[in-house]
Amino acid sequence: MGPLQDVTVIELAGIGPSPLAAMMLADMGADVIRVERLKPAALDTLVEGRFAVHNRNRRSIALNLQRPEGVEVVLRLAKTADILMEPFRPGVAEKLGVGPEPCLAVNPRLVYARMTGWGQQGPLARAVGHDINYIAVTGALDAIGRRGQKPVAPLNLVGDMGGGGMLMAFGMLAALHEARRSGQGQVVDAAMVDGTALMLGSVSGLQAGGFWHDERGTNFIDGGAHFYDVYRTSDGKFVSIGSLEPQFYGQLLGKLGLDAAELPPQMDEASWPAMAARFEEIFLRKTRDEWCAILEGSDLCFAPVLTMAEAPEHPHAKARQAYVDVGGVVQPAPAPRYSRTPAAKPRPPARHGEHTDAVLDSLGYSPDRIASLRAAGVVA
Numbered sequence: 001m002g003p004l005q006d007v008t009v010i011e012l013a014g015i016g017p018s019p020l021a022a023m024m025l026a027d028m029g030a031d032v033i034r035v036e037r038l039k040p041a042a043l044d045t046l047v048e049g050r051f052a053v054h055n056r057n058r059r060s061i062a063l064n065l066q067r068p069e070g071v072e073v074v075l076r077l078a079k080t081a082d083i084l085m086e087p088f089r090p091g092v093a094e095k096l097g098v099g100p101e102p103c104l105a106v107n108p109r110l111v112y113a114r115m116t117g118w119g120q121q122g123p124l125a126r127a128v129g130h131d132i133n134y135i136a137v138t139g140a141l142d143a144i145g146r147r148g149q150k151p152v153a154p155l156n157l158v159g160d161m162g163g164g165g166m167l168m169a170f171g172m173l174a175a176l177h178e179a180r181r182s183g184q185g186q187v188v189d190a191a192m193v194d195g196t197a198l199m200l201g202s203v204s205g206l207q208a209g210g211f212w213h214d215e216r217g218t219n220f221i222d223g224g225a226h227f228y229d230v231y232r233t234s235d236g237k238f239v240s241i242g243s244l245e246p247q248f249y250g251q252l253l254g255k256l257g258l259d260a261a262e263l264p265p266q267m268d269e270a271s272w273p274a275m276a277a278r279f280e281e282i283f284l285r286k287t288r289d290e291w292c293a294i295l296e297g298s299d300l301c302f303a304p305v306l307t308m309a310e311a312p313e314h315p316h317a318k319a320r321q322a323y324v325d326v327g328g329v330v331q332p333a334p335a336p337r338y339s340r341t342p343a344a345k346p347r348p349p350a351r352h353g354e355h356t357d358a359v360l361d362s363l364g365y366s367p368d369r370i371a372s373l374r375a376a377g378v379v380a
Contacts, residue, residue, distance in 0.1 A: 001344040002029025002334075007176065010035060010077045011058065012098070014087025016131070016156065017164025017192065018115040019054035022085060024169045026057035027334035027343050033359060034058040035074060036352055037065075038380045050327040055349035061360070062353030062380040069378045071097040076363045078103045078110060082179075083172050085113040090125045100187045110185040111175040115168050117159070119191030131159035134192040140200050147217030147224065163195030218269075220244065226276035227252065227266065230305060237288035241279075242301035251300040256282050353380045 007030040011022040026032040034055065040048070063070040075098070078084050084103055086093045093099040093114075100112045117134045118124040124137075135141045135158045145152040168190040179185050197204075206212040218224040227243040243252040249266050253259070256279070264271035283291065288304050295302040306314060312323035312330050324333045327348035334343035356379050360370050373379045 001342060002027065003338055003341040005029035005031075005341075007031070007083065008081045009033070009172075010074070010081045010084040012074075012084070012086040012088070012093075013037065014115065015041070016087075016160040017168060018085060018087040019052075020161055020165030021113075021115065021168040021172065022058065023054045023056060024165070025083075025172070027346060029341070029343065032058045033077060033355070034060045034350070035065075035077075036060055036062045038062050038353075038377065040352060049351070050329050050348045052349045053326075053329065053331045056326060056331075056346045058350055059355035059359060060350035060353055061356045063356075064378050064380075065096045065098065067376075067378045068097070069373060069376070073360065073363070073379070074098045075102060075106050077359075079106045081107065081110060082176055083111045083113060085115065085168070085172065087115045089116065089128070090114075090120050104185055108185060109179050109183055111172055111179055111188060112185065113168055113172045113175070113188040113190060115164060115190050117164075117192045119194060120189045131156035131164075131192070134159040134163070135196050138193055138196040138200060139204075140196050143200075143203065143216055143222060145216045147215065149217070151216065158199070159192045159196050162199055163197075164190065164192040167192075167195035167198070220267075224269075224272060226272050226279050229276065229279075231280060231283035233286060233288040233291060234284055235287040235289075238305035239283065239288055239291050239295070240303050240305055244301070248300045251298060252302075255295055255298065255300060356380065 004025055007025065009022065009025055009030050009032040011018065011032055011034045013019075013034050013036045022032050022034065061073075063073055065071055065074065078098075084098075086098070088096075094101075103112055104110055114120060116125070117129045117131075118127060132141065132153050135154075140158055141151045141153070143151075144154055168188070171188040171190050175186055175188050203212060207214075212219055213224075216222060221228050221244070223229050227241060227249050230238050230240050232238055241252065243249040246266060250260060253263070258278075264275070286294075291302075292304050296304070311317060317323060322333055323330050324345055325331075326346050329348075331346070334346065337343075357370055360373075360379065361367075365373075370379070
């Protein structure tokens with residue numbers, strides 16, 4: 001099931017963005033073979049087994065890429081694959097013997113996708129880093145936070161997931177489309193700094209046009225405006241308001257019992273702090289659920305601020321079946337949705353190296369050869 005059921009992907013295992021990209025392809029029906037280390041890396045052990053949601057829907061093979069026999073397995077996998085994706089710092093895949101040159105030599109149609117923070121070139125290319133560092137140099141981190149306070153790290157959603165994993169998934173499918181037309185593969189250089197900069201493009205345009213202040217928390221969509229913010233309710237919970245357009249703002253004022261004729265213009269920035277204080281006082285009069293009963297479903301752009309545990313229970317999420325239970329773990333359902341080739345319900349993450357024997361068998365390795373590779377510490 002799914003629109004990618006004729007696509008085979010070799011995923012050299014990593015953390016952060018590349019597992020998301022691989023999961024997105026696997027959710028859509030691609031056969032993704034995850035090549036793991038013989039033993040899980042330290043960060044991999046933080047979330048293991050059925051709780052490693054981004055590892056779902058794969059087959060898992062455990063290989064020692066420090067051994068030439070392990071490299072041979074990867075090249076044999078690459079020979080019949082559509083995509084190979086690797087998450088290492090520049091030069092590591094080449095050092096291991098599984099870089100673009102040997103892989104494209106055995107399969108000229110292969111899409112070879114590389115996921116890094118800084119990209120394959122540049123003075124920082126070989127430097128270590130994490131999401132917070134990559135979004136820091138793009139200006140995204142500086143723009144997120146309250147006025148007069150330090151920047152706030154937005155989990156690892158901006159660099160790792162949006163600027164990294166989703167960019168890589170897009171890049172792989174675009175290159176695959178071209179490869180099927182031309183018969184030639186190529187290398188995809190997906191960098192989190194590039195993806196984050198792309199996502200920041202609309203705000204960069206606003207800044208260039210003089211419509212955005214450098215100081216965080218002073219603009220119309222960063223918490224600086226009273227009509228686009230989060231407010232505490234009487235029960236200590238929160239609601240979100242996004243009444244940007246004048247007609248939506250007018251409805252909001254009406255629901256809050258305010259007369260627009262007695263208030264400053266919506267876009268009078270000097271009045272925003274005082275209006276925010278007024279909104280704060282009003283929202284503190286009722287509980288979150290009481291505000292939901294008044295505001296939810298109206299044309300003023302409202303939603304309760306739910307916890308991650310509450311989100312799957314929201315009526316809209318239930319109506320769309322936006323979450324599924326996979327092996328006792330509630331998690332997001334595959335997205336987007338397709339009218340003709342829907343995705344199947346996800347399978348739980350494979351056990352480490354669970355499919356090693358089956359994958360090697362499919363490559364033509366005999367049972368005796370597999371046993372000897374295991375005894376030699378090449379596979380597990």
